Amino acid sequence: MTVTPAISEAAPPTPERPAHRDPDVLRWLGAYASSAIGDNVYYVALSWAAVQAGTPSQAGLVMAASALPRALLMLGGGVVADRFGPRRVLLAGNGVRCATVVAVAALLLVSSPGLWLLGALALIFGVVDAVLMPALGALPARITARGQLARVQGMRGMANRLANVLGAPLGGLGVALGGAAAAFGTAALLFAVALPLLAAVRIRHRSREGAAGQEQLPRPTAARDLRDGLTYLRRNPVLARLMVVIALSDLGFVGPLNVGLTLLADERGWGASGMGWVLAGFGTGAGAMSLLLTVRGRVPRAGLALSATITVGAVAVGAIAYAPTLAAAVGVALAVGLLAGLSGALCSALMQTESDPAFIGRVTSVAGLFSLGIAPLTFPLTGAAVALWGTGPVFVASAGVCALGGLAGLGSGALRRAELPL
Numbered sequence: 001m002t003v004t005p006a007i008s009e010a011a012p013p014t015p016e017r018p019a020h021r022d023p024d025v026l027r028w029l030g031a032y033a034s035s036a037i038g039d040n041v042y043y044v045a046l047s048w049a050a051v052q053a054g055t056p057s058q059a060g061l062v063m064a065a066s067a068l069p070r071a072l073l074m075l076g077g078g079v080v081a082d083r084f085g086p087r088r089v090l091l092a093g094n095g096v097r098c099a100t101v102v103a104v105a106a107l108l109l110v111s112s113p114g115l116w117l118l119g120a121l122a123l124i125f126g127v128v129d130a131v132l133m134p135a136l137g138a139l140p141a142r143i144t145a146r147g148q149l150a151r152v153q154g155m156r157g158m159a160n161r162l163a164n165v166l167g168a169p170l171g172g173l174g175v176a177l178g179g180a181a182a183a184f185g186t187a188a189l190l191f192a193v194a195l196p197l198l199a200a201v202r203i204r205h206r207s208r209e210g211a212a213g214q215e216q217l218p219r220p221t222a223a224r225d226l227r228d229g230l231t232y233l234r235r236n237p238v239l240a241r242l243m244v245v246i247a248l249s250d251l252g253f254v255g256p257l258n259v260g261l262t263l264l265a266d267e268r269g270w271g272a273s274g275m276g277w278v279l280a281g282f283g284t285g286a287g288a289m290s291l292l293l294t295v296r297g298r299v300p301r302a303g304l305a306l307s308a309t310i311t312v313g314a315v316a317v318g319a320i321a322y323a324p325t326l327a328a329a330v331g332v333a334l335a336v337g338l339l340a341g342l343s344g345a346l347c348s349a350l351m352q353t354e355s356d357p358a359f360i361g362r363v364t365s366v367a368g369l370f371s372l373g374i375a376p377l378t379f380p381l382t383g384a385a386v387a388l389w390g391t392g393p394v395f396v397a398s399a400g401v402c403a404l405g406g407l408a409g410l411g412s413g414a415l416r417r418a419e420l421p422l
Protein backbone atom coordinates (compact mmCIF):
# COMPACT_ATOMS: atom_id res chain seq x y z
CA MET A 1 0.00 0.00 0.00
CA THR A 2 1.43 3.26 -1.06
CA VAL A 3 1.06 6.11 1.33
CA THR A 4 1.01 9.50 -0.24
CA PRO A 5 2.35 12.06 2.16
CA ALA A 6 0.20 15.07 2.78
CA ILE A 7 1.84 18.02 1.17
CA SER A 8 0.99 21.32 2.77
CA GLU A 9 1.33 24.07 0.26
CA ALA A 10 1.06 27.67 1.27
CA ALA A 11 -1.71 29.49 -0.52
CA PRO A 12 -0.43 32.01 -3.00
CA PRO A 13 -0.64 35.55 -1.70
CA THR A 14 -3.78 37.38 -2.66
CA PRO A 15 -2.88 40.19 -5.05
CA GLU A 16 -3.64 43.70 -3.92
CA ARG A 17 -6.75 45.22 -5.39
CA PRO A 18 -5.80 48.45 -7.20
CA ALA A 19 -7.19 51.45 -5.37
CA HIS A 20 -9.02 52.75 -8.43
CA ARG A 21 -10.96 49.45 -8.58
CA ASP A 22 -11.61 49.15 -4.86
CA PRO A 23 -15.28 49.94 -4.00
CA ASP A 24 -14.34 51.16 -0.52
CA VAL A 25 -11.72 53.54 -1.85
CA LEU A 26 -14.13 54.80 -4.50
CA ARG A 27 -16.83 55.39 -1.89
CA TRP A 28 -14.33 57.26 0.27
CA LEU A 29 -13.19 59.27 -2.76
CA GLY A 30 -16.78 60.18 -3.65
CA ALA A 31 -17.43 61.33 -0.09
CA TYR A 32 -14.22 63.33 -0.06
CA ALA A 33 -14.95 64.99 -3.42
CA SER A 34 -18.51 65.90 -2.39
CA SER A 35 -17.32 67.35 0.91
CA ALA A 36 -14.45 69.26 -0.76
CA ILE A 37 -16.81 70.80 -3.33
CA GLY A 38 -19.09 71.72 -0.43
CA ASP A 39 -16.16 73.42 1.30
CA ASN A 40 -15.55 75.63 -1.74
CA VAL A 41 -19.25 76.51 -1.98
CA TYR A 42 -19.31 77.29 1.74
CA TYR A 43 -16.35 79.69 1.51
CA VAL A 44 -17.97 81.57 -1.38
CA ALA A 45 -21.22 81.86 0.58
CA LEU A 46 -19.44 82.93 3.78
CA SER A 47 -17.31 85.58 2.07
CA TRP A 48 -20.29 87.01 0.18
CA ALA A 49 -22.51 87.12 3.28
CA ALA A 50 -19.71 88.70 5.34
CA VAL A 51 -19.06 91.43 2.76
CA GLN A 52 -22.77 92.19 2.60
CA ALA A 53 -23.13 92.35 6.38
CA GLY A 54 -20.04 94.40 7.32
CA THR A 55 -16.99 96.31 6.22
CA PRO A 56 -14.14 94.68 4.27
CA SER A 57 -11.99 94.48 7.41
CA GLN A 58 -14.83 92.86 9.34
CA ALA A 59 -15.36 90.39 6.50
CA GLY A 60 -11.66 89.54 6.64
CA LEU A 61 -11.93 88.80 10.35
CA VAL A 62 -14.87 86.48 9.72
CA MET A 63 -12.97 84.62 7.01
CA ALA A 64 -9.94 84.22 9.30
CA ALA A 65 -11.96 83.16 12.35
CA SER A 66 -11.66 79.45 11.59
CA ALA A 67 -7.84 79.50 11.49
CA LEU A 68 -7.39 79.99 15.25
CA PRO A 69 -9.31 76.92 16.46
CA ARG A 70 -7.60 74.85 13.77
CA ALA A 71 -4.19 75.91 15.06
CA LEU A 72 -5.12 75.40 18.72
CA LEU A 73 -7.03 72.14 18.45
CA MET A 74 -5.44 70.22 15.56
CA LEU A 75 -3.24 68.04 17.80
CA GLY A 76 -6.24 67.15 19.93
CA GLY A 77 -8.08 66.23 16.74
CA GLY A 78 -5.44 63.59 16.06
CA VAL A 79 -6.11 62.04 19.47
CA VAL A 80 -9.85 61.97 18.72
CA ALA A 81 -9.26 60.30 15.32
CA ASP A 82 -7.11 57.56 16.87
CA ARG A 83 -9.44 57.00 19.81
CA PHE A 84 -12.75 56.77 17.98
CA GLY A 85 -11.68 55.80 14.47
CA PRO A 86 -11.38 58.09 11.44
CA ARG A 87 -14.58 56.99 9.70
CA ARG A 88 -16.70 57.62 12.78
CA VAL A 89 -15.10 61.04 13.24
CA LEU A 90 -15.66 61.96 9.59
CA LEU A 91 -19.31 60.93 9.80
CA ALA A 92 -19.88 62.99 12.94
CA GLY A 93 -17.96 66.00 11.63
CA ASN A 94 -19.76 66.13 8.29
CA GLY A 95 -23.06 65.70 10.11
CA VAL A 96 -22.29 68.67 12.36
CA ARG A 97 -21.22 70.80 9.41
CA CYS A 98 -24.34 69.90 7.45
CA ALA A 99 -26.70 70.67 10.35
CA THR A 100 -24.93 73.95 11.20
CA VAL A 101 -24.99 75.25 7.63
CA VAL A 102 -28.67 74.32 7.26
CA ALA A 103 -29.47 76.28 10.43
CA VAL A 104 -27.54 79.33 9.18
CA ALA A 105 -29.25 79.16 5.78
CA ALA A 106 -32.66 79.04 7.48
CA LEU A 107 -31.83 82.05 9.67
CA LEU A 108 -30.64 84.03 6.66
CA LEU A 109 -33.92 83.30 4.89
CA VAL A 110 -36.09 84.73 7.66
CA SER A 111 -33.88 87.46 9.16
CA SER A 112 -30.63 89.41 8.91
CA PRO A 113 -28.72 88.28 12.00
CA GLY A 114 -25.49 90.08 11.10
CA LEU A 115 -21.82 89.26 11.44
CA TRP A 116 -22.07 87.50 14.80
CA LEU A 117 -23.82 84.55 13.16
CA LEU A 118 -21.23 84.29 10.40
CA GLY A 119 -18.39 84.56 12.89
CA ALA A 120 -19.91 81.80 15.01
CA LEU A 121 -20.29 79.63 11.91
CA ALA A 122 -16.63 80.16 10.98
CA LEU A 123 -15.53 79.27 14.52
CA ILE A 124 -17.61 76.08 14.49
CA PHE A 125 -16.11 75.09 11.15
CA GLY A 126 -12.63 75.73 12.53
CA VAL A 127 -13.27 73.47 15.52
CA VAL A 128 -14.76 70.73 13.34
CA ASP A 129 -11.94 71.01 10.80
CA ALA A 130 -9.40 70.51 13.57
CA VAL A 131 -10.95 67.08 14.15
CA LEU A 132 -11.79 66.23 10.55
CA MET A 133 -8.38 66.88 9.00
CA PRO A 134 -6.45 64.25 11.01
CA ALA A 135 -9.27 61.74 10.44
CA LEU A 136 -9.21 62.48 6.72
CA GLY A 137 -5.51 61.72 6.58
CA ALA A 138 -5.85 58.58 8.70
CA LEU A 139 -8.71 56.86 6.87
CA PRO A 140 -6.97 55.73 3.63
CA ALA A 141 -4.50 53.55 5.55
CA ARG A 142 -7.48 51.76 7.15
CA ILE A 143 -9.29 50.91 3.91
CA THR A 144 -6.60 49.93 1.39
CA ALA A 145 -3.29 48.14 1.20
CA ARG A 146 -0.09 50.02 2.00
CA GLY A 147 1.13 49.57 -1.56
CA GLN A 148 -1.87 51.52 -2.87
CA LEU A 149 -1.44 54.63 -0.74
CA ALA A 150 0.51 56.61 -3.35
CA ARG A 151 -2.24 55.91 -5.87
CA VAL A 152 -4.85 56.99 -3.31
CA GLN A 153 -3.00 60.28 -2.82
CA GLY A 154 -3.04 60.81 -6.57
CA MET A 155 -6.79 60.20 -6.61
CA ARG A 156 -7.24 62.59 -3.72
CA GLY A 157 -5.25 65.25 -5.59
CA MET A 158 -7.49 64.87 -8.62
CA ALA A 159 -10.57 65.22 -6.41
CA ASN A 160 -9.08 68.42 -4.97
CA ARG A 161 -8.62 69.88 -8.43
CA LEU A 162 -12.18 68.94 -9.35
CA ALA A 163 -13.46 70.60 -6.18
CA ASN A 164 -11.55 73.80 -6.96
CA VAL A 165 -12.89 73.89 -10.52
CA LEU A 166 -16.53 73.18 -9.61
CA GLY A 167 -16.94 74.57 -6.11
CA ALA A 168 -16.40 78.30 -6.58
CA PRO A 169 -18.62 78.61 -9.72
CA LEU A 170 -21.31 76.52 -8.02
CA GLY A 171 -21.18 78.78 -4.97
CA GLY A 172 -21.34 81.86 -7.18
CA LEU A 173 -24.36 80.44 -9.02
CA GLY A 174 -26.10 79.77 -5.71
CA VAL A 175 -25.48 83.35 -4.57
CA ALA A 176 -26.73 84.73 -7.91
CA LEU A 177 -29.93 82.68 -7.83
CA GLY A 178 -30.90 82.81 -4.17
CA GLY A 179 -28.37 84.78 -2.19
CA ALA A 180 -26.08 83.46 0.52
CA ALA A 181 -28.85 81.28 1.96
CA ALA A 182 -29.13 79.31 -1.29
CA ALA A 183 -25.36 78.88 -1.48
CA PHE A 184 -25.20 77.67 2.12
CA GLY A 185 -28.04 75.24 1.35
CA THR A 186 -26.07 73.88 -1.62
CA ALA A 187 -23.03 73.35 0.61
CA ALA A 188 -25.17 71.53 3.18
CA LEU A 189 -26.53 69.22 0.47
CA LEU A 190 -23.01 68.34 -0.64
CA PHE A 191 -21.98 67.61 2.95
CA ALA A 192 -25.06 65.40 3.28
CA VAL A 193 -24.17 63.42 0.13
CA ALA A 194 -20.89 62.41 1.77
CA LEU A 195 -22.61 60.79 4.77
CA PRO A 196 -24.09 57.62 3.19
CA LEU A 197 -20.90 57.10 1.17
CA LEU A 198 -18.77 57.24 4.32
CA ALA A 199 -21.20 54.99 6.18
CA ALA A 200 -20.77 52.33 3.46
CA VAL A 201 -16.95 52.29 3.70
CA ARG A 202 -15.60 49.14 5.37
CA ILE A 203 -12.62 49.43 7.69
CA ARG A 204 -10.14 46.65 6.90
CA HIS A 205 -7.00 47.58 8.82
CA ARG A 206 -7.68 48.48 12.42
CA SER A 207 -5.29 49.86 14.98
CA ARG A 208 -3.75 47.39 17.32
CA GLU A 209 -5.43 49.17 20.23
CA GLY A 210 -8.84 48.24 18.88
CA ALA A 211 -8.17 44.89 17.21
CA ALA A 212 -10.78 42.26 17.88
CA GLY A 213 -9.80 39.45 20.13
CA GLN A 214 -7.03 41.31 21.92
CA GLU A 215 -7.09 42.20 25.57
CA GLN A 216 -8.20 45.77 26.02
CA LEU A 217 -6.09 47.66 28.53
CA PRO A 218 -7.51 50.60 30.48
CA ARG A 219 -7.64 53.58 28.17
CA PRO A 220 -5.17 56.34 29.08
CA THR A 221 -6.17 59.97 29.30
CA ALA A 222 -6.31 62.16 26.20
CA ALA A 223 -3.24 64.07 27.40
CA ARG A 224 -1.33 60.80 27.73
CA ASP A 225 -2.46 59.81 24.25
CA LEU A 226 -1.13 63.07 22.89
CA ARG A 227 2.22 62.69 24.67
CA ASP A 228 2.52 59.11 23.45
CA GLY A 229 1.83 60.22 19.89
CA LEU A 230 4.43 62.98 19.99
CA THR A 231 6.96 60.59 21.54
CA TYR A 232 6.26 58.01 18.84
CA LEU A 233 6.74 60.65 16.17
CA ARG A 234 9.98 61.93 17.68
CA ARG A 235 11.49 58.45 17.91
CA ASN A 236 10.68 57.49 14.32
CA PRO A 237 13.59 58.84 12.23
CA VAL A 238 11.63 58.94 8.96
CA LEU A 239 8.51 60.59 10.37
CA ALA A 240 10.43 63.05 12.56
CA ARG A 241 12.44 64.36 9.60
CA LEU A 242 9.36 64.29 7.36
CA MET A 243 7.60 66.70 9.74
CA VAL A 244 10.54 69.10 9.45
CA VAL A 245 10.35 68.87 5.65
CA ILE A 246 6.59 69.51 5.65
CA ALA A 247 6.86 72.44 8.06
CA LEU A 248 9.60 74.26 6.16
CA SER A 249 8.19 73.65 2.69
CA ASP A 250 4.69 74.82 3.70
CA LEU A 251 6.01 77.90 5.51
CA GLY A 252 7.93 78.90 2.40
CA PHE A 253 5.28 77.98 -0.15
CA VAL A 254 1.87 78.99 1.20
CA GLY A 255 2.46 82.75 1.57
CA PRO A 256 3.75 83.40 -1.97
CA LEU A 257 1.05 81.28 -3.58
CA ASN A 258 -1.89 82.81 -1.69
CA VAL A 259 -0.82 86.41 -1.04
CA GLY A 260 2.37 87.09 -2.97
CA LEU A 261 0.89 86.01 -6.29
CA THR A 262 -1.98 88.50 -5.96
CA LEU A 263 0.46 91.31 -5.23
CA LEU A 264 2.75 90.20 -8.05
CA ALA A 265 -0.11 90.22 -10.57
CA ASP A 266 -1.09 93.73 -9.47
CA GLU A 267 2.51 94.95 -9.63
CA ARG A 268 3.05 93.57 -13.16
CA GLY A 269 -0.33 94.77 -14.44
CA TRP A 270 -1.53 91.24 -15.18
CA GLY A 271 -4.81 91.84 -13.38
CA ALA A 272 -7.14 89.24 -11.94
CA SER A 273 -7.28 87.33 -15.20
CA GLY A 274 -3.50 87.07 -15.32
CA MET A 275 -3.41 85.80 -11.75
CA GLY A 276 -6.06 83.28 -12.75
CA TRP A 277 -3.88 82.03 -15.61
CA VAL A 278 -0.91 81.58 -13.29
CA LEU A 279 -3.07 79.66 -10.80
CA ALA A 280 -4.44 77.60 -13.68
CA GLY A 281 -0.88 76.70 -14.66
CA PHE A 282 -0.15 75.57 -11.12
CA GLY A 283 -3.40 73.59 -10.93
CA THR A 284 -2.76 71.94 -14.29
CA GLY A 285 0.68 70.79 -13.21
CA ALA A 286 -0.54 69.47 -9.86
CA GLY A 287 -3.50 67.75 -11.52
CA ALA A 288 -1.27 66.12 -14.13
CA MET A 289 0.99 64.74 -11.40
CA SER A 290 -2.02 63.46 -9.47
CA LEU A 291 -3.18 61.64 -12.60
CA LEU A 292 0.28 60.15 -13.10
CA LEU A 293 0.38 58.82 -9.54
CA THR A 294 -3.13 57.43 -9.90
CA VAL A 295 -2.11 55.47 -12.99
CA ARG A 296 1.40 54.50 -11.93
CA GLY A 297 0.66 53.81 -8.28
CA ARG A 298 4.23 54.03 -7.01
CA VAL A 299 7.39 56.14 -7.31
CA PRO A 300 10.73 54.41 -6.56
CA ARG A 301 13.06 56.01 -4.01
CA ALA A 302 10.12 57.97 -2.64
CA GLY A 303 12.02 59.68 0.17
CA LEU A 304 14.78 60.85 -2.15
CA ALA A 305 12.29 61.87 -4.82
CA LEU A 306 10.20 64.05 -2.52
CA SER A 307 13.27 65.79 -1.06
CA ALA A 308 14.75 66.44 -4.50
CA THR A 309 11.49 67.75 -5.98
CA ILE A 310 11.00 70.15 -3.04
CA THR A 311 14.52 71.49 -3.54
CA VAL A 312 14.09 71.96 -7.29
CA GLY A 313 10.58 73.32 -6.80
CA ALA A 314 11.95 75.97 -4.46
CA VAL A 315 14.02 77.37 -7.32
CA ALA A 316 10.88 77.55 -9.45
CA VAL A 317 8.97 79.35 -6.67
CA GLY A 318 11.62 82.07 -6.56
CA ALA A 319 11.68 82.29 -10.36
CA ILE A 320 7.99 83.22 -10.66
CA ALA A 321 8.67 86.75 -9.41
CA TYR A 322 11.28 87.27 -12.14
CA ALA A 323 9.32 85.85 -15.07
CA PRO A 324 9.55 88.50 -17.84
CA THR A 325 6.07 87.87 -19.25
CA LEU A 326 2.75 86.44 -18.13
CA ALA A 327 3.26 83.43 -20.40
CA ALA A 328 6.62 82.73 -18.77
CA ALA A 329 5.05 82.99 -15.31
CA VAL A 330 2.35 80.49 -16.33
CA GLY A 331 5.06 78.10 -17.55
CA VAL A 332 7.00 78.42 -14.29
CA ALA A 333 3.79 77.91 -12.30
CA LEU A 334 3.13 74.74 -14.32
CA ALA A 335 6.56 73.44 -13.25
CA VAL A 336 5.85 74.39 -9.63
CA GLY A 337 2.56 72.50 -9.79
CA LEU A 338 4.20 69.38 -11.20
CA LEU A 339 6.90 69.35 -8.53
CA ALA A 340 4.63 70.34 -5.64
CA GLY A 341 1.99 67.82 -6.71
CA LEU A 342 4.54 65.01 -6.67
CA SER A 343 6.25 65.99 -3.41
CA GLY A 344 2.95 66.59 -1.61
CA ALA A 345 1.51 63.23 -2.58
CA LEU A 346 4.72 61.42 -1.65
CA CYS A 347 4.82 63.17 1.74
CA SER A 348 1.28 62.00 2.50
CA ALA A 349 1.88 58.46 1.24
CA LEU A 350 5.12 58.06 3.22
CA MET A 351 3.50 59.51 6.32
CA GLN A 352 0.75 56.89 6.13
CA THR A 353 2.94 53.91 5.27
CA GLU A 354 5.53 54.71 7.96
CA SER A 355 2.97 55.28 10.72
CA ASP A 356 1.65 52.59 13.01
CA PRO A 357 -2.15 52.51 12.51
CA ALA A 358 -2.61 53.20 16.21
CA PHE A 359 -0.84 56.58 15.84
CA ILE A 360 -1.68 57.71 12.33
CA GLY A 361 -4.30 60.25 13.37
CA ARG A 362 -1.87 61.95 15.74
CA VAL A 363 0.90 61.92 13.14
CA THR A 364 -1.44 63.46 10.57
CA SER A 365 -2.50 66.12 13.06
CA VAL A 366 1.09 67.33 13.47
CA ALA A 367 1.44 67.73 9.70
CA GLY A 368 -1.94 69.47 9.58
CA LEU A 369 -0.90 71.82 12.36
CA PHE A 370 1.91 73.15 10.17
CA SER A 371 0.01 73.09 6.87
CA LEU A 372 -3.40 74.38 7.98
CA GLY A 373 -2.74 76.08 11.30
CA ILE A 374 0.65 77.78 11.30
CA ALA A 375 1.42 78.34 7.59
CA PRO A 376 -1.70 80.54 6.99
CA LEU A 377 -0.47 82.85 9.74
CA THR A 378 2.29 83.91 7.32
CA PHE A 379 -0.25 85.66 5.05
CA PRO A 380 -0.08 89.06 6.78
CA LEU A 381 3.70 88.71 7.15
CA THR A 382 4.04 88.08 3.42
CA GLY A 383 1.94 91.13 2.61
CA ALA A 384 3.94 93.34 4.98
CA ALA A 385 7.25 92.04 3.62
CA VAL A 386 6.20 92.73 0.02
CA ALA A 387 5.25 96.28 1.01
CA LEU A 388 8.72 96.79 2.51
CA TRP A 389 11.00 94.98 0.07
CA GLY A 390 8.97 94.14 -3.05
CA THR A 391 7.83 90.87 -4.53
CA GLY A 392 11.17 89.63 -5.86
CA PRO A 393 13.09 89.50 -2.57
CA VAL A 394 10.10 88.03 -0.72
CA PHE A 395 9.64 85.24 -3.28
CA VAL A 396 13.37 84.48 -3.12
CA ALA A 397 13.34 84.40 0.69
CA SER A 398 10.29 82.13 0.68
CA ALA A 399 11.97 79.89 -1.87
CA GLY A 400 14.95 79.68 0.46
CA VAL A 401 12.72 78.42 3.27
CA CYS A 402 11.26 75.81 0.87
CA ALA A 403 14.77 74.77 -0.15
CA LEU A 404 15.70 74.28 3.50
CA GLY A 405 12.87 71.76 3.70
CA GLY A 406 14.20 69.84 0.71
CA LEU A 407 17.74 69.94 2.04
CA ALA A 408 16.53 68.71 5.42
CA GLY A 409 15.13 65.67 3.63
CA LEU A 410 18.26 65.11 1.58
CA GLY A 411 20.35 65.34 4.75
CA SER A 412 18.49 62.50 6.45
CA GLY A 413 19.70 59.04 5.49
CA ALA A 414 16.57 57.43 6.91
CA LEU A 415 14.26 59.63 4.80
CA ARG A 416 16.39 59.34 1.68
CA ARG A 417 16.18 55.54 1.89
CA ALA A 418 12.45 55.49 2.65
CA GLU A 419 10.46 53.51 0.10
CA LEU A 420 6.80 53.01 -0.60
CA PRO A 421 5.78 49.33 -0.40
CA LEU A 422 5.49 47.33 -3.60
